[in-house]
Amino acid sequence: MRRTTMRKAALALTGVLSGTAVAIGCLAGAPQPEQHTAPVAVAADRAAAVKTVRARLDSLEAQADKAGRTAEIANEALLQHDTAANRAATDRAQAGLVALADRQTPELTSLLQRLTKLGVSTAPAADGATATTTALVGRTRALRAVSFARKQIGDPYGFAKAGPGRWDCSGLTMKSYSAVKVSIGGHSATAQYNKAKRQHRLHSYKNKRVGDLIFYGRPGAVYHVAIYAGHGRMVEAPYPGKRVREVKVRAGDRVSAVARPA
Known part of the structure; x- marks a missing residue:
């Protein structure tokens, strides 16, 4: 199945904090504050947080792809052999897609919001769902539309x-x-x-x-x-x-x- 990858949603950080600690009124020869320590630490924390979110997005994408492949395989088997067992398997696979989309949407939306707070540019779909969820729902609808059409065969x-x-x-x-x-x-x-x-x-x-x-x-x-x-x-x-x-x-x-x- 053609993957609509979630990695595009987690882009590189758009900017890193910068600044220089400046000592004012320090005695001559006195040790100066270490430069950039706080900004670098903040950037490192943000990078680590983004990495964690991206790993979770990859995991959710893998789940979506697995469910999509299962539904396609079941649908293809039904197209080859229209049996009660294959119809039941197709119904289960399609129901699994719908349930997965329902489960994933809130978490995916939350992850996008987290990336936004971290200063990462994201591209959510218009309805707030991510690209993977949108594609997942699209696959589900397409399979169900074909199922509807097939039920009219003979009319x-x-x-x-x-x-x-x-x-x-x-x-x-x-x-x-x-x-x-x-x-x-x-x-x-x-x-x-x-x-x-x-x-x-x-x-x-x-x-x-x-x-x-x-x-x-x-x-x-x-x-x-x-x-x-x-x-x-x-x-x-x-x-x-x-x-x-x-x-x-x-x-x-x-x-x-x-x-x-x-």
Whole structure:
């Protein structure tokens, strides 16, 4: 899985205290105070504190990566063999991701606040969560969106329909992400592409991830959208007369960029 590293959050200290102890009115020949002792000690203490925080951030990142890999492996197994055991394993892995995100968010936010007090430049996400937590929640939402789409397999195509029971392509992707509280641009493949572009959420197809939206047509005139399910496969509501299905990703007419809503 592609790691969004927490090390970027713990940057080098932006400055070190400096100063010089000056003796005023000292007798000639009297010993002078040792220079820089206090500032150097303060800097050393801060560096040690930053090192401790960074070590904890690394530990939390490792936990997030482990949970993410577990969820991806379970999801890939389910895509290969849709059995009751694999469905249960996938549900457990996804629940584990959600629980880990809930546990980590308060501590990660606290660690960022501590770094700020230590004078370290940090880059928290807009909602106060760290980059790792944001990425973790994104992976969770993407896996759950794919799970929602897969549950509709076998439903008939319905023009301009967004369920339940009948779907067109953009209705399926819209509701799959709506189920995890993510808005992807409305009931239109072109609108979904354009929103991803405005939000800088387009990525090269070669870097696709589970949950990414795959488009067909051309930028500005997209006529079809599907959701990537992993292993070179996608879930789609294809066209009248066909049902929602999971198939290999088609290369013909495929747009070179995918959207990553979460």
